[in-house]
Amino acid sequence: MTAKKSAKARKKKLVGGARSTPKRRRTRRKLKIGISCYAHFGGSGVVASELGLELAHRGHEVHLVASHLPFRLRSFQSNIYFHESSPAYYPVFEDAPSNLALAAKMVEVAENYSLDLMHVHYAMPFATSAYLARQIMLPRQLGVVTTLHGTDITVVGAEPAFFRVTRFSIQSSDRVTAVSRFLKERAEETFGITRPIEVIYNFVDPNIFSPRQDGRLRLAGPDTKVLMHASNFRAVKNIPVVIQTFAEVRKRLKAKLVMVGDGPEKAGAEQLARELGVHRDVLFLGNQDCMEELFPLADIFLLPSSTESFGLVALESMSAEVPVITSNAGGLPEVVEHGYTGFLHDPADVDGYVESALKLLTNEPLRRTMGRRGRRVAKERFTAEEMVQQYVQVYESLR
Numbered sequence: 001m002t003a004k005k006s007a008k009a010r011k012k013k014l015v016g017g018a019r020s021t022p023k024r025r026r027t028r029r030k031l032k033i034g035i036s037c038y039a040h041f042g043g044s045g046v047v048a049s050e051l052g053l054e055l056a057h058r059g060h061e062v063h064l065v066a067s068h069l070p071f072r073l074r075s076f077q078s079n080i081y082f083h084e085s086s087p088a089y090y091p092v093f094e095d096a097p098s099n100l101a102l103a104a105k106m107v108e109v110a111e112n113y114s115l116d117l118m119h120v121h122y123a124m125p126f127a128t129s130a131y132l133a134r135q136i137m138l139p140r141q142l143g144v145v146t147t148l149h150g151t152d153i154t155v156v157g158a159e160p161a162f163f164r165v166t167r168f169s170i171q172s173s174d175r176v177t178a179v180s181r182f183l184k185e186r187a188e189e190t191f192g193i194t195r196p197i198e199v200i201y202n203f204v205d206p207n208i209f210s211p212r213q214d215g216r217l218r219l220a221g222p223d224t225k226v227l228m229h230a231s232n233f234r235a236v237k238n239i240p241v242v243i244q245t246f247a248e249v250r251k252r253l254k255a256k257l258v259m260v261g262d263g264p265e266k267a268g269a270e271q272l273a274r275e276l277g278v279h280r281d282v283l284f285l286g287n288q289d290c291m292e293e294l295f296p297l298a299d300i301f302l303l304p305s306s307t308e309s310f311g312l313v314a315l316e317s318m319s320a321e322v323p324v325i326t327s328n329a330g331g332l333p334e335v336v337e338h339g340y341t342g343f344l345h346d347p348a349d350v351d352g353y354v355e356s357a358l359k360l361l362t363n364e365p366l367r368r369t370m371g372r373r374g375r376r377v378a379k380e381r382f383t384a385e386e387m388v389q390q391y392v393q394v395y396e397s398l399r
């Protein structure tokens, strides 16, 4: 048969097949999904909350089980339910057994609402509590999906005190996902995880994280450049490097540094800013709920982390058309492309960060071009549409 004929035959077969044996369309049952995460500030809680909202929007029933209402769940939406897990107090307890209370709450919610699965974000302790919940519920099946986010693998989970329980809980999950290729490989290397780990990147809503509008809100005068950093101020964020970079940039042009977030390194950062004589130009805003209002006020975003599995803030910044100057650590090169959407340097390379910052801050057309490319990449490669679909496929593979 010629190529032309065979193509014709294939077409006929397709059309004919559809007519002669009408296939019953498989209507997908909506899922009942439990989600557990940290409720306070942090990327894993953001991803879990945004995923919950997207799933609920698509008609799935979502039950959030957490110690508090996750902070990114700012608006009411149907199909989303919140169940607070808090341990009962008893004088004999040294510490309230919150992980057990979480497992008990997972069982209660799974039974009362006939959950199909629990999707836990961050291995410690959520995968362990979910494992316990699943065992308690046997012989009824409760699928457990664990998403690895970063420090659960690279820092805390690998601590000798937690290593074996982290490894066991990940291995015992029915499905495991990681937010970058880097994190998948790190989990396999560090913990010898043998079950498949699927990479599902984080996503951003470009309608929420959108570029600067001509509004009245400003953080500095029109002739002053704004550098921004946002994090939980942990050691891995290399906060002193942010301050040192800014101090060098400040020597060469009029600029302000906006520091968003809170954590153990904040007091040291305030001290360093004073020592370097730039404290009047550094705004420590503390934790803020509405990052989408802050990103567009920045000219560049700094994220010099020593380890970062993905860097959700980098993606949010890109979505807001703000170029990112970041480190080449972990999964960051999977998000930011050097010289195209931002610049990557070794984590402690202050000179490199300063050079890139000055390049962007003294060349507005370049800064704008890079910002626009960042938004385009965010819209094309990190969409909720694609990532939510991948998660739903993972859930459906449990059935």
Ligand code: GMT
Residues within 6 Å of the ligand: 041, 042, 043, 044, 045, 047, 122, 149, 150, 151, 154, 179, 202, 232, 234, 236, 307, 308, 309, 310, 311, 312, 313
């Ligand atoms: O330690 C943190 O930075 C917080 C942590 C979390 O679990 O909230 O963030 C991790 O998960 C985020 C969402 O997937 C990632 O974007 C961050 O890169 C990751 N942090 C690190 O790997 C340090």
